[in-house]
Amino acid sequence: MMEADAKCEKFRQRFEDIKKEINKVIVGQGEIIEGVLTCFFSGGHALLEGVPGLGKTMLIRTLSDVADLSFSRIQFTPDLMPADIIGTDMISIDDRGNREFRFESGPVFAHLLLADEINRATPKTQSALLEAMQEKTVTVGGTGYPLEEPFLVMATQNPLEMEGTYPLPEAQLDRFFFKLLVKFPGREELRTVIDRTTTGEMPKAEKVIGREEILELRETVRDVPVAPHVNDYAVRLILATHPDSEFSTDEVNRYIRCGASPRGAQVLVLGGKIRALLMGRFNVSFEDIARMALPALRHRLILNFEAEAEGITTDALIESVLESVSKSEGVTV
Numbered sequence: 492m493m494e495a496d497a498k499c500e501k502f503r504q505r506f507e508d509i510k511k512e513i514n515k516v517i518v519g520q521g522e523i524i525e526g527v528l529t530c531f532f533s534g535g536h537a538l539l540e541g542v543p544g545l546g547k548t549m550l551i552r553t554l555s556d557v558a559d560l561s562f563s564r565i566q567f568t569p570d571l572m573p574a575d576i577i578g579t580d581m582i583s584i585d586d587r588g589n590r591e592f593r594f595e596s597g598p599v600f601a602h603l604l605l606a607d608e609i610n611r612a613t614p615k616t617q618s619a620l621l622e623a624m625q626e627k628t629v630t631v632g633g634t635g636y637p638l639e640e641p642f643l644v645m646a647t648q649n650p651l652e653m654e655g656t657y658p659l660p661e662a663q664l665d666r667f668f669f670k671l672l673v674k675f676p677g678r679e680e681l682r683t684v685i686d687r688t689t690t691g692e693m694p695k696a697e698k699v700i701g702r703e704e705i706l707e708l709r710e711t712v713r714d715v716p717v718a719p720h721v722n723d724y725a726v727r728l729i730l731a732t733h734p735d736s737e738f739s740t741d742e743v744n745r746y747i748r749c750g751a752s753p754r755g756a757q758v759l760v761l762g763g764k765i766r767a768l769l770m771g772r773f774n775v776s777f778e779d780i781a782r783m784a785l786p787a788l789r790h791r792l793i794l795n796f797e798a799e800a801e802g803i804t805t806d807a808l809i810e811s812v813l814e815s816v817s818k819s820e821g822v823t824v
């Protein structure tokens with residue numbers, strides 16, 4: 492028990508150290524920072540949606556400084572090709588004039604990868620990230636090249652300019668651990684941003700953690716136990732997003748075409764484990780699972796035409812599912 496408490500305290504302290512250092516550069520956005528770090532320590536990937544200029548690029552660049560990890564950025568455009576992301580075999584000539592193929596790695600070979608405006612590239616190029624995100628390897632010419640852990644893809648998309656974009660298919664959306672909605676800063680936050688960016692000195696984050704410790708903390712997350720009844724709560728939440736299931740609500744039956752995948756349940760549990768550690772517990776509660784529902788499921792629900800016509804959002808439907816499942820089981824969240 493004492494060992495578990497020590498692991499819990501260490502994780503919580505290191506998580507807060509990273510957040511504090513990032514906050515030297517990033518103003519506000521505490522929920523987004525915590526969400527990205529949750530993806531980072533769970534081994535998942537983050538999809539951020541927000542208008543330009545909210546610091547999304549700066550966030551992941553700052554995380555690379557804090558964790559002393561390699562960083563790469565890809566600006567997705569319609570003419571981007573898969574080889575521009577993963578790399579390609581090039582012909583090289585040695586000192587004797589012999590020719591051979593040599594793999595030239597692409598920008599995906601970094602610990603932290605920013606896929607900027609991912610929905611502006613063609614589906615063929617978007618799919619080039621699928622293997623890297625799921626399998627943590629890249630295959631070129633029949634040869635597999637592993638990506639070094641930790642590996643995090645943070646993709647962004649602009650919710651306003653949809654002309655000339657290619658919406659991510661469900662299979663690729665499901666690869667993202669969280670979908671986070673980046674809000675516009677408030678009055679005081681915006682004033683602080685102006686003060687920091689229009690004066691002579693820009694704050695810089697310092698390294699506070701290294702690769703080996705990050706991998707160790709990831710193992711701590713996996714070690715957190717989950718009671719069977721809490722696990723079952725996560726399962727019921729997923730089943731309740733499927734129309735005509737025994738747990739679905741009237742709203743789900745009316746507005747949802749397809750519910751969340753099994754990956755959604757995995758995300759609820761892993762995210763719940765991280766929240767439990769941050770709350771100082773080495774066990775997962777119903778509330779931990781419930782708090783993960785919106786970022787974990789909002790991109791995994793497929794709405795029907797009626798929902799889109801009436802302006803129904805996935806967040807509203809998830810809230811109704813949470814209320815229904817929790818009430819039926821006597822759970823207060």
